[in-house]
Amino acid sequence: MAEKRYLDEFLESYDVNKMSLNGTCESDENPIGRNSALQYMDDIMKQKIIMITKHKLQRRNLIIRYAVAVCILLALLSSFIPNTPAYALRQKILSYIPGIGVVESMDETDIVTGVLAEPVKVTDDDKFVEIKSAFLRGNVLAITGLTNVGIKDAKHFDTVKEFKEFYSGETAPDIYLVQGHERTKAGQRIWTGPSYETSVYRTDAYFYIDNNKITDTFVFEMDGFKKQIKILLTPAKTGMDPEEIGNAAVIDDVMIFAHSIREKDIVEVLISIVAPSDFKNPRSYLFDDEADLFKSGVYLTDQSGTRYEPDNELRKSRDSEINYFYFHVPEDRQGLKLVIPQIIFKRDYKENNIIISMPKENKETCINEKIQLGSHCISMDKASLIPAGSEILPGEFKAANCLMIEASATTEIGSRESVLRIIPDIQVMNSLFHLMPVSQSIYAEFWDLKLHSGYSLIHFDDLEETKKIIINFSAELSMTGPWEIQLDGK
Secondary structure: OOOOOOHHHHHHOOOHHHOOOOOOOOOOOOOOOHHHHHHHHHHHHHHHHHHHHHHHHHHHHHHHHHHHHHHHHHHHHHOOOOOOHHHHHHOOEEEEEOOOEEEEEOOHHHOEEEEEOOOEEEEEOOEEEEEEEEEEEOOEEEEEEEEOOOHHHHHHOOOHHHHHHHHOOOOOOOEEEEEOOEEEEOOEEEEEOOOOOOOOEEEEEEEEOOHHHOOOEEEEEEOOEEEEEEEEEEEOEEEOOHHHHOEEEEEOOEEEEEEEEEEOOEEEEEEEEEOOOOOEEEEOOOOHHHHOOOOOOOEEEOOOOOEEOOOHHHHHHOOOOOOEEEEEOOOOOOOOEEEEEEEEEEEEEOOOOOEEEOOOEOOEEEEEEEEEEOOEEEEEEEEEEEOOOOOOOOHHHOOOOEEEEEEEEEEOOOOOEEEEEEEEEEEEEOOOOOEEEOOEEEEEOOOEOOOOEEEEEEEEOOHHHOOEEEEEEEEEEEEEEEEEEEOOOO
């Protein structure tokens, strides 16, 4: 419809009897009555007015954006000229944190100044606390630890609720920083439930340190553990060149580092990835459901070309994270090379501007929204309501109706990236146009990598009563290497 300057002209352009009311891909005659139709039209017109106003503002802002873009372009160009402030800013500061890997900082105030060189483990009878890694970044002290404190008492829980809360980490013991006579509880704490094989918890804890209390020695206490845990930080290894920090390989803007330790016939490798900010949670580890998508995961070769696969069970038995890899290699084998065939990561789309009517059963709602995400054009194609019990639904989803969202993608020529699947995030729009998050269960099918398309299934509270929904999503992607890194054999 052509844009109208005045509201009365805008309203006159509508014909009640000709207006399509179902909002679906099909154009069946709508059975709702005239009063309902008028009310529906009122809602539609309000939305149209809002959208036209939005488009005007977007066009007005476009001129401003062009001017800003020119300024940004000049700034970016100057960042490649040596001896300029912009050039200095572009140089990322890399720091190696034992137990975590390499991290980056963009300025001196964010740099890692101190790290724990070796893990510190304290035992008390059959209980222990081990600080696996620690670092000071600005005024924030971060520690990562393992412990079994409290796990021995699990059999004494009186209710199932207490047992579940304990195993989820909700009632895990608190950690404190002790400085003189002050005992400070961790400002932020993240627990993971204990391993059923080893009965060990993992925790990440963070403390804010005032400037006058920053030192190289820190002491911690934990509820339920009698002894103190004392650590000593040493200066961090930092630099701007990847080779200054450790064994590394670089493809495009993605740097992968490998720090290895060799103990007899076991080679332990810690892999860390430094990538652009839109690469969310990059990893080289493949989960079981991802392994079939690729020819290979991470592996090791020696100078003769013999190939070694990682021992995942050994990793679990040592309570190590998925960025650790363990290989059985005879002690006399040299010339070890680590090969990372691909990495997995996510990109998020959170613009809240994909708005559709909730589809009715046996009807499809057209979405037809295209979003540029990195080197991909993601097309959100259509939505449909899948009834409970349908063969399409996986076992755990068969008990209720589900929303299906179908999507596809095209990729720029020469890109190393592929879309693995789309993971939707649904919000509900109420009658006042307010967005409301909903509790939702999501099944995201891996895409057919040849067809570059796939679907996702979502169930959320009050799905059948919902009128309007907002679709945001995360795209799970892979980037093809290989990154090949010679290990120093330490």
